[in-house]
Amino acid sequence: MEISKLGEFGLIDRLTNDIKLKNPSSLYGVGDDCAVMHYPDSEVLITTDMLMEGIHFDLTYITMQELGYKAAMANISDVFAMNGTPRQMTVSLALGKRFKVEDLDAFYLGVRQACDKWNIDVVGGDTTTSLTGLAISITCVGEAKHEDIVYRNGARETDLICVSGNLGAAYMGLQLLEREKTVYYQQIDDINNKIKEAQKDGNDVLVKHLQEEGARLYNFQPDFSGKEYLLERQLKPEARGDIVSLLREHNIHPTAMMDISDGLSSELLHICKQSNCGCRIYEKNIPIDYQTAIMAEEFNMNVTTCAMNGGEDYELLFTCPIGDHDKLESLLSQDIRQIGYITKPELGVKLISRDQQEFDITAQGWNPLK
Numbered sequence: 001m002e003i004s005k006l007g008e009f010g011l012i013d014r015l016t017n018d019i020k021l022k023n024p025s026s027l028y029g030v031g032d033d034c035a036v037m038h039y040p041d042s043e044v045l046i047t048t049d050m051l052m053e054g055i056h057f058d059l060t061y062i063t064m065q066e067l068g069y070k071a072a073m074a075n076i077s078d079v080f081a082m083n084g085t086p087r088q089m090t091v092s093l094a095l096g097k098r099f100k101v102e103d104l105d106a107f108y109l110g111v112r113q114a115c116d117k118w119n120i121d122v123v124g125g126d127t128t129t130s131l132t133g134l135a136i137s138i139t140c141v142g143e144a145k146h147e148d149i150v151y152r153n154g155a156r157e158t159d160l161i162c163v164s165g166n167l168g169a170a171y172m173g174l175q176l177l178e179r180e181k182t183v184y185y186q187q188i189d190d191i192n193n194k195i196k197e198a199q200k201d202g203n204d205v206l207v208k209h210l211q212e213e214g215a216r217l218y219n220f221q222p223d224f225s226g227k228e229y230l231l232e233r234q235l236k237p238e239a240r241g242d243i244v245s246l247l248r249e250h251n252i253h254p255t256a257m258m259d260i261s262d263g264l265s266s267e268l269l270h271i272c273k274q275s276n277c278g279c280r281i282y283e284k285n286i287p288i289d290y291q292t293a294i295m296a297e298e299f300n301m302n303v304t305t306c307a308m309n310g311g312e313d314y315e316l317l318f319t320c321p322i323g324d325h326d327k328l329e330s331l332l333s334q335d336i337r338q339i340g341y342i343t344k345p346e347l348g349v350k351l352i353s354r355d356q357q358e359f360d361i362t363a364q365g366w367n368p369l370k
C-alpha cells in the first residue's frame with residue numbers, strides 16, 4: 001500500500017495503535033506535541049543514533065524488520081553501557097517513495113520486538129520524506145541512580161579489563177554478506193550484458209531465455225548453512241543488559257564501561273584517553289568464537305585483527321578494581337572474560353601477542369569524516 005493513501009493521521013494510528021505504556025516513568029506517549037516522563041529519584045540518560053542507508057546499512061541483505069531491531073538495540077546498548085536501565089524510545093524515519101506501508105510495518109515490528117525484550121516504551125517520533133534513501137534517527141532514554149552511573153573516564157591503574165561474549169563475529173558476518181552481494185551483482189551484470197548483446201543481434205529467443213534466467217536469479221537465496229551464528233550477530237545483535245544485571249547481582253561495580261560498537265581497539269583508546277591511563281591486553285585472552293576463526297581463515301584474514309577492529313559486536317568492555325578478580329573469575333562460565341589490565345599512561349596502549357611481543361593499539365574502526 002502507498003504511504004500517501006493513509007495520510008499523516010492514518011499512518012500514525014497504524015504504527016502506534018497497539019503501543020501500551022509499561023513504565024511508571026512514562027506519563028504520556030504518542031498523541032501530543034511531547035512525550036511526558038517523570039524521574040523523581042534518578043538521573044536521566046539520553047542517547048541518539050543516526051543511521052543512513054548506504055553508510056550504516058544495506059537493504060540488499062538486511063530486512064526492514066531486522067533493521068528496526070538492530071537500530072533499536074544499538075541505542076539500548078548505549079544505555080546499558082552507562083550501567084543504566086532503558087525506559088523510553090523515540091523513532092524517526094525519512095524515507096523515499098519506493099517504501100510501502102508494509103515496509104514501515106516490518107520496521108516497527110523489529111523496533112517493538114527489541115523494546116519488548118527490555119520493557120521499553122515507544123513514546124514518539126516522526127516520519128518524513130527523503131530524496132536520498134532511508135534515514136533513521138532513534139533516541140533512547142534511560143535512568144540510573146547517580147552513584148550507579150559508569151562513565152568512560154573512571155579506569156584506574158591496576159584495574160582489570162574485561163569483555164562480555166566474544167568478538168569479531170558481527171564483522172565476519174558482514175564480510176560474508178558483502179561477498180555474496182558482490183557475487184550476486186556480478187551475475188546480474190553478466191546477464192544484463194548478455195541480454196544487450198542478444199538484443200543487438202536480434203535473437204529474441206535468447207533474450208527471452210536470458211530474461212527468465214535473470215528473473216530466477218533475482219529471487220536467488222545464497223546457502224549460508226553452518227554460518228547462521230555469524231549472520232545473526234551482524235543482522236540481529238543483542239544489547240547485553242544481562243551482563244549489567246549479572247554484575248549487579250555479584251556486587252561488582254565497573255570503574256569504566258563502553259559497548260563495543262566501533263571495535264575493541266577504538267573503545268580501549270576511548271577509555272584510556274578519557275581516564276588518562278594506558279593498558280595491556282593479551283591476544284590469547286581475547287574471546288573469539290570458533291565460527292569466527294573458521295570464517296577469518298576462509299577470507300585469509302587475521303582473526304585477532306577482526307576481533308580488535310571489526311565493530312558492531314555490542315558486547316560490553318569494562319574495567320573493575322583488582323579486588324574483584326575472584327568474583328570475575330567465578331563468572332567466566334557466564335560470558336565474562338578478563339583480557340588485560342590498566343597501566344600508567346606513559347606505558348601506552350598495548351597488545352601483547354601470543355609470543356609476548358608488544359604492539360601499539362590503533363583504532364581502525366569507522367571514521368565518520370571519510
